[in-house]
Every structure is written in structure tokens, then in C-alpha cells.
Amino acid sequence: MLLISILLNCLDPALTMACASDYRDPFTLPMLPNEKNKAAAAKAELASWYGGRSDQLAVVAAFEGWKNARETGQESRFCSKYFVSSGTMHMLSGMRKQLASELLRNGFIPGDGSSCNLNAQDPGILHAVLVAGLYPMVGRLLPPLKNNKKAVIETAGGDKVRLSPHSTNFKLSFQKFYEQPLIAYDEITRGDGGLLIRNCTVIGPLPLLLLATEIVVAPGNEEDDDGNDDDESDYEDADEDNGEEGNIKADLSEAHQGEKIMSSPDNTVKVIVDRWIPFESTALDVAQIYCLRERLAAAILFKVIFFVLHCFKERTLRLPSTPQAK
Structure with a gap:
């Protein structure tokens, strides 16, 4: 972090x-x-x-x-x-x-x-930094059950936990959000009412993409029109008649479809983070996040290498002046 x-x-x-x-x-x-x-x-x-x-x-x-x-x-x-x-x-x-x-x-x-x-007052950047320190301690707010207005959080492991009364988000309401809210939390403790999250922050999905282990991007609308159905039947026939040639054509078609989706910045795509957090975004936002991930990973690697070299230099300077040390 x-x-x-x-x-x-x-x-x-x-x-x-x-x-x-x-x-x-x-x-x-x-x-x-x-x-x-x-x-x-x-x-x-x-x-x-x-x-x-x-x-x-x-x-x-x-x-x-x-x-x-x-x-x-x-x-x-x-x-x-x-x-x-x-x-x-x-x-x-x-x-x-x-x-x-x-x-x-x-x-x-x-x-x-x-x-x-310079960005110490920017909430969005602070959320990204906070996620860097807490991930994968992230859960999602579930819709309320009947006659139960208390917020329930589902963790990555499938546990259902509640928010502590001392949290600023204790009265968090599912209805106030356009999409399913995500919660970054520090730890889960056991209280009188069961498992509780004491400190947490409501975050957006984009900061997760900076540190997620696995990201899958799919078309936002997976329903095919009639024309696509005909194309699929043609490929099935090609598979029966031509074997490997038909499979190659199908793979090329899927690759072409993927390129077409990502070629337009405003297209809506579905993103699944670490196989359990789905959300929608634009192709442009996802592409920019991918580029930022690469730059961020390179920058962190540079900092780590610099630190190792710095420690090695400090250690070398403190060694006795002997031929073996030199």
C-alpha cells in the first residue's frame, strides 16, 4: 500500500x-x-x-x-x-x-x-491505495431479505457477515446504489451477533482491476441475433465436414468478434474479477486499466529492485575492509 x-x-x-x-x-x-x-x-x-x-x-x-x-x-x-x-x-x-x-x-x-x-485529497485515488492494502479482503453487499434491513456482506469465501454498529456503513442501504456495492474491509471478528466487519469502505470496481489475479472480459450482451444463428449452424456443418478446418474457422470467428467488441471504446463489456465479482464497464476503461496495470507493475518492480540494491550497498559499506569482503 x-x-x-x-x-x-x-x-x-x-x-x-x-x-x-x-x-x-x-x-x-x-x-x-x-x-x-x-x-x-x-x-x-x-x-x-x-x-x-x-x-x-x-x-x-x-x-x-x-x-x-x-x-x-x-x-x-x-x-x-x-x-x-x-x-x-x-x-x-x-x-x-x-x-x-x-x-x-x-x-x-x-x-x-x-x-x-499531490493527490492526497482525491477520494478515488485513496480508494485504489486502500484496496492495494486490503485486497483480497473484499465483499459485496447482498440485497436485503424480507423483514431484515441490516446490511449483509458476502465474502470471497462465501461467508455471510454483518457490519459492526460502530462502522459508518452500519446503515448501508442496497437500494441507494445503481450497481451492487463492493466493500473493502480490514478484518472479520466474532461478536454477540455472529461474524462482524468493524472497519470498511465502499469502493468501486475499477480499483480491483489493478491488483486482481485473474480478469475475464466478455461481451456485454451475449444474445445472438438470427443471422448469428445461421452462422453458427454453418460452422457446425463445417466441423462435421472438414474437421480441424472447421475448428480453425470457428476460432477465427470468435477472435474477430472479440476484436470487434474491443475496437469501439464505447461498447459495454462484462468484466469478471477473480471468478466471482462481475460488473459492466466500457471497452475503453478496461483497456486503460490493463495499460495502467502493466505500468504499475513495472514501477513497483523498479522500486523493489532499487530497495534491494540500496540494502546491498549499505551492507557492503559496513563490511570489514578485508580481501574477502571486497
């Missing part, structure tokens, strides 16, 4: 998410019912700073708000208003500085790091 955040120029939010995932939740949980409602509304307000519907980005917003409030002497007021733990924020601040210094020491970021945060 940190590598991709550096490449996509949004390091600061990724530092916060990485440190927060290894530490306790910075939001306090009041006991009184009316205070609980205020705390939930405050967390939702923070999440709205980055597009909403995200527990992880609510933490990012809370840290940024806390940092600004501390600089202006309003730290106590901010923590009280948004039900944020000041001690946890100070701990996250120290963890972030330590992690950033390690990235700097190993040559992953430049001295000032200013160029690494």
Missing part, C-alpha cells in the same frame, strides 16, 4: 491508514445513547471529508483535523467535538514519523516528500 501510495502521490493518508491498522481505534465510544448518536454523526462527518462511506478514511480525516487543531491550539476542542482520543492521535503521529523516516532512509521518498502528496 505504501509503495503504491508513493507512486500515486498520496503518501500522507497511506501512512495514517498503515499506522492505524496496527494500533487501536482513535474514536472513543461513549456510554449514553444520545452521546452514541453524536459520536456516530461526528465520525460520518469526518468520513464525508473524503467522499463518505469509509471508516478508514474517517481516521485519515480525524488525524488531519487533529493535526490542524493542535497547530492552532484547538486540540482539546476538536477531540471533544469528534470523540477522538488525543493519546491515540499522539501515538499515531509518532508512528507515522518513524515510518516516514524509514522510507526516507531507504530511498523510497525524496528529502522533503512534498511531491508524494
